[in-house]
Amino acid sequence: MSNSRHLPTAPTTSRDLAAASGVAAHWHDEHQIVYASRGVVAVHTDSTRWIAPAHRALWIPAGTVHAHRAYGVTRLHFLGLAQNPLRLDEPTALVVSPLLRELLIAYTELEDAETPAGKRLRAVLLDQLATSSEQPVRVPTARDPRLAAVCALLETDPSDSRGLEALGRAAGTSGRTLTRLFREDMGMTFPQWRTQLRLYHALRLLAEGHPVTAVALRCGFATASAFIDVFRRSLGDTPGSYL
Structure with missing residues (x-):
């Protein structure tokens, strides 16, 4: 992935990907959670391929060069984090509970996350992420x-x-x-x-x-x-x- 792009900020947003489309190799100065509420997303790094269906999210540490690949029509949710609340230094697949799923969808689709309601939602979201267990499907x-x-x-x-x-x-x-x-x-x-x-x-x-x-x-x-x-x-x- 030598031709990767440097995108300093890991965005908090949601977007749709067509089947078999993807996001080219890049890396951020911030940590990121990637979640597919519809479809399946694979994340490729230099050393491993990870795949996440609808009850898994992927943790990508800052500085990790990665690319996304969608299988089926996929709805992606990205959560950028300046801090490392999970204390994980390697890409990891996390279990997404029904509550965590709804929190990820709601927060990444907010028009303004800096409102008092948005900040409360983020606090609950981070609490739920901190208790999420690790269950990867990964291919080194x-x-x-x-x-x-x-x-x-x-x-x-x-x-x-x-x-x-x-x-x-x-x-x-x-x-x-x-x-x-x-x-x-x-x-x-x-x-x-x-x-x-x-x-x-x-x-x-x-x-x-x-x-x-x-x-x-x-x-x-x-x-x-x-x-x-x-x-x-x-x-x-x-x-x-x-x-």
């Missing part, structure tokens, strides 16, 4: 070229069910080496990374209107019920809620 980017080659195979076809030994042979390395690299480079095991990758693609496909069974098969789940089970355990809801 490989730095090691051997690992990157394997990841590229699975990016092309998330339904590829081969294990690390078979994938290693295709990429010219061993399964044992790849096991070590996943822990060192990604900070997670291979099964954990593959699940995150499949969920990332599943959210994107659901936002584009694909049926649950088709998404399950395209993302490598043996059955629709297996996909629903992993989805619910990871995201706290069913895939059908995103259609």
Whole structure:
């Protein structure tokens, strides 16, 4: 993201993005919350891709170069913060409760946030953010070229069910080496990374209107019920809620 733009102030606003559109790489001197009340938004940094459906918001620390990508027609809400009330130094996905959802929508659509009512709304919003738990769907980017080659195979076809030994042979390395690299480079095991990758693609496909069974098969789940089970355990809801 070497061609990123410097936009000093992180705006507090809302906007619509057409399906498959985005916001080019940029960075702010302030922190920012990004939330999609409709559709699904992905945020890409140099090291990781994050995706946020309607019950997740993304925390982006000041100075982080990032780009946005919309899947499905998306309504985005941006909250700029000069301070760091969450004390988080890395991009993080936050759980959005029904109350926090309404607060984010209402505050980012205010015409004048400096009124007494606007300031009270902001105070409640910050209180709710401070208690939000972290539940990410994130796909770290490989730095090691051997690992990157394997990841590229699975990016092309998330339904590829081969294990690390078979994938290693295709990429010219061993399964044992790849096991070590996943822990060192990604900070997670291979099964954990593959699940995150499949969920990332599943959210994107659901936002584009694909049926649950088709998404399950395209993302490598043996059955629709297996996909629903992993989805619910990871995201706290069913895939059908995103259609």
